[in-house]
Amino acid sequence: MFEENAEAINQNFETIVKNQGSIIRNQNQIMKNQVIMDKKLNELNEKLEKLLNE
Structure with missing residues (x-):
């Protein structure tokens, strides 16, 4: 048993x-x-900022 x-x-x-x-x-x-997602999010934020500034 042991x-x-x-x-x-x-x-x-x-x-x-x-x-x-x-x-x-x-x-x-x-x-x-997470690193990849952060990069993608930063890219999207930059694109959005450009669109908003047009």
Whole structure:
């Protein structure tokens, strides 16, 4: 029984470590997407400002 529990705990720990890796990769992708969105928003704001000033 103890060995089974220990094995289950080890598997859970391995899963947690893998999930943490996935979370970090996802967070990095989110940050990249935010940079892209900020650039696009700035471009749109500049275009809008030009249109409003015409």
